[in-house]
Amino acid sequence: xxxxxxxLKREFEDKDYRDAYAEDYLNTFIAVQIKVLREQRGxxxxxxxxxxxxxxxxxxxxxxxxxxxxxTQTLKKIARALDxxxxxxFETFGTLIKEAENFCPExxxxxxxxxxxTFLAKENQMPALSAPVLDTNVFIRNIPVQVAAPTIRRWHxxxxxxxxxxxxxxxxxxxxxxxxxxxxxxELGNAGAEKRTFSNATxxxxxxxxxxxxxxxxxx
Amino acid sequence: xxxxxxxxEPPEEEHNACVIPAKTVLPLKLWDFLTDRGRNVILEWxxxxxxxxxxxxxxxxxxxRLCQMDFDAAIHTKLLAGPIAKTKHVYKLRIHGDVMLRxxxxxxxxxxxxxxxLLAGAVEIGDKLPDAAVNAAAENRNTVIGNPERRCSxxxxxxxx
Numbered sequence: 001x002x003x004x005x006x007x008l009k010r011e012f013e014d015k016d017y018r019d020a021y022a023e024d025y026l027n028t029f030i031a032v033q034i035k036v037l038r039e040q041r042g043x044x045x046x047x048x049x050x051x052x053x054x055x056x057x058x059x060x061x062x063x064x065x066x067x068x069x070x071x072t073q074t075l076k077k078i079a080r081a082l083d084x085x086x087x088x089x090f091e092t093f094g095t096l097i098k099e100a101e102n103f104c105p106e107x108x109x110x111x112x113x114x115x116x117x118t119f120l121a122k123e124n125q126m127p128a129l130s131a132p133v134l135d136t137n138v139f140i141r142n143i144p145v146q147v148a149a150p151t152i153r154r155w156h157x158x159x160x161x162x163x164x165x166x167x168x169x170x171x172x173x174x175x176x177x178x179x180x181x182x183x184x185x186x187e188l189g190n191a192g193a194e195k196r197t198f199s200n201a202t203x204x205x206x207x208x209x210x211x212x213x214x215x216x217x218x219x220x
Numbered sequence: 221x222x223x224x225x226x227x228x229e230p231p232e233e234e235h236n237a238c239v240i241p242a243k244t245v246l247p248l249k250l251w252d253f254l255t256d257r258g259r260n261v262i263l264e265w266x267x268x269x270x271x272x273x274x275x276x277x278x279x280x281x282x283x284x285r286l287c288q289m290d291f292d293a294a295i296h297t298k299l300l301a302g303p304i305a306k307t308k309h310v311y312k313l314r315i316h317g318d319v320m321l322r323x324x325x326x327x328x329x330x331x332x333x334x335x336x337x338l339l340a341g342a343v344e345i346g347d348k349l350p351d352a353a354v355n356a357a358a359e360n361r362n363t364v365i366g367n368p369e370r371r372c373s374x375x376x377x378x379x380x381x
Contacts, residue, residue: 004284007376010379011277011280011379014273014379014380016272016273016274016277017273017274017276017277017379018277019274019277020273020274020275020277020278020281020317021277021278021280021281024277024278024281024282025281025285028281028282028285028297028299031297032285032289032293032297035293035296035297063296063297063298064297064298065282065285065297065298065299065314066298066314066315066316068316100281100284103284103285103288104288104289105288105289105290105293
């Protein structure tokens with residue numbers, strides 16, 4: 001067990017301590033996630049304020065880690081404006097330890113509905129377009145969440161891809177592909193791959209990803 | 221015998237592809253200033269000021285999150301405020317609790333992008349920091365620049381006094 005976990009586990013024995021820690025963590029979490037989601041969508045505080053019917057200063061307050069007077073109604077409005085759902089849930093203190101240990105603003109990003117992988121991967125509703133069809137059982141990881149033109153969809157009957165890539169970030173993109181087999185997951189790397197470079201799309205993920213896309217083409 | 225085609229389901233966490241795990245944010249390192257007698261000023265402060273259990277929890281929580289986000293985000297979300305007037309490099313960590321705890325710190329000062337150093341403890345009263353604490357923090361920063369040995373890895377705030 002890490003030192004961090006051991007410390008929190010010991011400290012959480014005290015009710016006052018764990019209550020205060022959890023409440024303070026919640027305030028921080030909400031403030032940071034509103035900021036992260038707003039920026040992920042390229043919105044200013046004023047843009048978001050306009051969408052939820054308040055002033056820029058109101059959004060600034062919501063993005064303050066020490067603010068704790070938000071109302072569920074306001075959070076629902078923010079969820080609608082950001083095109084995500086609001087989840088309110090009572091949790092054990094045990095889950096907080098792991099959550100706090102792994103806290104990272106980047107991990108608070110969420111795709112909007114249009115980029116939600118669940119709805120992108122509708123079976124038999126996405127015919128192959130201009131992009132190459134992938135090998136059976138190719139598993140694509142690192143799915144960009146910012147969907148934008150140019151749309152590149154891949155689908156092949158009887159194949160179930162983990163997700164579709166329907167847009168790429170501006171700048172170079174690296175797509176990792178692997179194939180499941182009885183011996184485990186095999187990294188495809190560059191072998192038999194068709195090298196493609198994607199550009200002219202819009203997203204804020206360009207800086208995160210690197211190199212070119214290495215996409216294995218379907219075997220003839 | 222025909223082999224049944226195996227279908228691959230994406231792992232749950234990848235299906236919820238909300239982020240691309242390519243960018244890993246390394247936690248920032250936190251240091252505590254040491255007096256010329258080798259005493260940790262932050263531990264001395266929390267002992268002397270009789271800080272409540274709840275505020276100790278808030279203090280630890282804020283310090284942990286500070287290390288997990290970048291400086292700009294900390295400023296934007298008002299976790300950090302500063303630089304404090306009359307100083308160029310001293311910031312205060314804002315903790316709203318039973319009392320307004322304001323540990324004073326600076327980026328670096330040895331490696332500005334990878335660490336913070338806690339320089340002094342303070343309690344804000346009426347939106348005003350004690351001058352003595354601010355001056356001490358600025359002086360302590362200069363001391364660390366001159367002698368990096370005058371600090372130690374941050375010691376977690378004890379949950380009880």
